[in-house]
Amino acid sequence: MTVESQSAVKRFLAPGRDVPASFVVFLVAMPLSLGVAVASGAPVEAGLIAAIVGGVVAGLLGGSPLQVSGPTASLTVIMFSLIETYGWRATCAITMCAGILQIVLGASRVARTALAVSPAVVHGMLAGVGVVLALSQLHIVLGGSPQDSALDNLVDLPRQVLAQHSLATGLGVLTIVVLLVWERTPWRRVPAPLVAVAAATAVAWFGGFDVPRVDLPSSLLVHWGPPSLPDGALPDVVGAVVAVALVAGVESLLCSVAIDRMRPVGVARSDLDRELAGQGAGNFVSGLLGGLPVAGVIVRSTTNVRAGALTRGSTVLHGIWVLVLAMSCGAVLEQIPLAALAALVVTLGLRLIDRSHLRGLRPHRESLIYWVTLGGVVVLGVGEGVLLGMGLVACLALRRLTRVSVRTEQRDGRWHVVVEGSLTFLVVPRLAAVLAGIPAGAPVDLDLDVDFMDNAAFDAIHTWRVSHERLGGRVDIDEIHESWYESAMTGESSPPPRKTAGSSRWWAPWANRGRRRPEALEQASPREILLAGVREYHGSTARLVRPIMAELSMAQTPDHLFITCVDSRVVPNLITASGPGDLFITRNVGNLVPRNGARVSDDSVMASVEYATSVLNIKTITVCGHSMCGAMAGVLGGGTEIEHLPQLSNWLKHANHSLDRFLHEPDPEDARTPLDRLCQVNVMQQLDNLLTYPWLKHRVETGELELVGMYLDLETAQVHILDPEQGRFLTVPDSVEPSEERAPRKGGAPHGTTAFPA
Incomplete structure (x- = not known):
């Protein structure tokens, strides 16, 4: 085999990682595919066909290499x-028509527009589907039949619970118990769905129970026939096609985005347009062969990543394993009790109600959207519930766009009016009422801190101003950012940028301030861009900080030693709102602190600690980690991706204790992915590493020094602080209670100073 062909094979398949990962995903996919087929009212083999096609076709053609596609619970109610x-x-x-529609949408390169759908609507829809699914399948577990609607199922549930139950009910309950308990055992690496279904099947077989079982045909295509045209009104059929295409497409795209956040180092990001087209091809083939619709499934995809997959070869192989088992082990599959599959789907439906999504929506005040969508799906149906949720999103967005703050006060004989927000015709009545309340002839300072002003708002302000000045008053208008009022007065088509002493987006990356840089820099080299930044500093900022720097030039008296990662996305002074002289910063790959007596010697970090505590008299040491840390990704991957970097590989040996702690301690509730969890555990471990130095531990025990753990979530730009008692990171409170406030230190902090109150 040539070097080129070997490289191509490695890009498609990494045998040492992808083969075992594919088998783990196959063990998860088998029982879930059967359960989704039974819950959908489709032939059992339809679930297996969809799993095979989702793995092979969507896996080969899709744009997300680690995403695993197959039949999904979110489409069960629709199907x-x-x-x-x-x-x-x-x-x-x-299903075939939905696949064609997805291919057209993917070819039109509109995949990213699907991400404009509010996550609150998507998660509310999934939760609603989970409720409907759990209610219907719970009746089957209890030995009955589901009703026509979710509300009827809910009303009839007490009667079903009190009715006489068969052996099948016991098998269903056994399945649920095993599912809940297995993931808490040391053997949880073996997929819980496989263990639960296998346990129920074994009990039924050894006990000789006469219960309904899977009826699998001798061949997957034995019942195949050409798809027929739906007999119904054209608008209803088109609506069904669009519903299947959009629900499956949006779920696949959101799954791709989620998997991108978990992908190992070296794996390319997803091509969302290609992914949508690949899902369309999978749905076309699955519908043609008599299978259920396919979509990217988050459970299988996360299992694939956590099992160590590196290429799309794992996804394809999992589909092949399903095909091999379905063709060769039909007699084994036919021993599976239907009650066990129904119980599996009940648990799967309940897991669609993910509380972590709801917690993420609360800070953005979007919980109402979630609950309205969920209720709409349960009471009205999937399509109606989604439309209801999207309507509420539009209403809330309109309300936020029209939210304006108008504050007035009198100082030194003048009226001060501050207007903040977006000034549109919808807020003109409120603004006019406030301005009309100002006495005639009074001097007025009108501060406009607005991001948009339409003609109606301008006309209202200008008319009032002319009238007020005609009656002897004086109005001084100051526009804090963009000059919308001045632009309208001069007839310019767009408001000119405000000339201030420095950019209002000084904290943004250079790329995000391109419109403020000379056009000649658009194609400039990195060195030229750096020098342009220095020139901007000299022209706008240097004169402002010169008095501070002149004072600090004689001596530095920082408050904190701040140990953090070299990652360019972590800016200590930005996330702590600190300035020159506040932080004594040391940075390294992975914000690591070598332990006392470490075999890999390195004195650079402790040299900073020693100087900070012994010379600068610093009383607080903060270790700050962050999400999506490349160093921790390398540690989590076993170092295979950085073997060609000997110095870095040697340095990351200092993180071995963090990895060991990650493997043996329970998951914290606030870590979304294994990588984020390791990033948080690493901060805790570095604080412990500091305590391996006796002289430093003595200072901590006597109260002379305080250790603080911090964690920056890059995606949300939120900083979290470690609560040592709970062993987890908490959101920093918006305000400090009066009793917790501390006076600023001059030349040294008093004992007991809390750097970042929790």
Whole structure:
């Protein structure tokens, strides 16, 4: 084999990582595919066909190499309704048409527009589907039959619970218990769905229970027939096609984005347009062969990443394993009790109600959207619930766009009016009422801190100003950022940038301030851009900080030693709102602190600590980690990705204790991914590493020194602080209670100073 062909194989398949990962995903996919098929009212083999096609076709053609596609619980309610209305073969035709629509959308390169759908709507829809799914399948577990609607299922549930139950109910309960308990055992690496279904099957077989079981045909395509045209009104059929295409497409795209955040170092980001087209090809083939619709499934995809997959070869292989088992082990699959699959789907439905998503929506005040969408899906249906949620999103967005703050006060005989927000015609009545309340002839300072002003708002302000000045008053208008009022007065088409002593976006990266840089710098070298930044500093900022720097030039008296990562996205002075002279900063790859007596010697970090505590009399040492840390990704990957970097590999040996702690301590609630969890655990471990130095530990124990752990979530730009008692990171409170306030230190902090109150 040539070097080129070997390289191509490695890009498609990393045998040492992808083969075992594919088998783990296959073990998860098998019972879930069967359960989704049963819950959808489709032939059992339809779930297996979808799993095979999702793995092979969508895996080969899709744009997300680590995403695993297959039948998904989020489409179960839609598919059940379509099969009841049009029949199975017509539903397969709808699946094919949905696939064609996805291919067209992918070719049109509009995939990213699907991400404009509010996550609150998407998660509310999934939670609503989970509720409907759990209610319907719970009736099957209890030995009954589901009703026509979720509300009917809910009303009938007490009667079903009190009714006589068969052996099948016991098998369903056993399945649920195993699912809940297994993930807390030391053997949780073995997929819980496989263990639960295998346990119920074994009990039924050894006990000789006469319960309904899976009825699998001798061949996957034995019941195949050409898809038929749906017999129904054209608008209803088109609506069904669009519903399947959009729900499957949006779920796949959101899954791709989530997997991108977890992907190992070296794996390319997803091509969302290609992914949507690949999902369309998978749905077309699955519908043609008599399978369920496919979509990217977050459970299988995260399992794939956590199992160590590096290429799309793992996804494709998992589909091949499903095909091999379905063709060779049909007799084994036919021993699976239907009650066990129903119980599996009940648990799967309940897990669609993810509380972590709700916690993430609360800070943005979008919980109402989630609950309205969930309720709409349960009461009205999936399509109606999503439309209801999107309508609420539009209403809330309009309300936020029209939210304006108008403050007035009197000082030194003058009226001061401050207007903040977006000035549109919708807020003119309120603004006019405030301005009309100012006495005639009074001098007025009007501060406009607005990001937009339409003609109606300008006309209202200008009319009032002319009238007020005609009656002897004086109005001074100051526009804090962009000059919307001045632009309208001079007839310019767009407001000119405000000339201030420095950019209002001084904290933004150079690329985000391109419109403020000379056009000649657009193609400039990095050195030229750096020098342009220095010139901007000299022209706007240097004169402002010169008095401070002149005072600090004689001596430095920082308050904190700040140990953090070299990552360019972490800016200590920005996230702590500190200035020159406040932080004594040391940075290294992974914000690591070598332990006392470490085999890999390095004195640079402790040299900073020693100087800070012994010479500068610093009383607080902060170790700050961050999410998506490349150093921790290398540690988590076992160092294989950085073997060609000997110095870095040697340095990261200092993180071995962090990795060991990560593997043996329970997951913190606030870590979304294994990488984020390791990043947080690493901060805790570095604080412990500091305490391995006896002289430093003595200072901490006597109260002369305080250690603080911080964590920056890059995605949300939020800083979290370590609570040592709870062993987890908490959000920094918006305000400090009066009793917690501390006076600033001059030349040394008093004992007991709390750097960042929690």
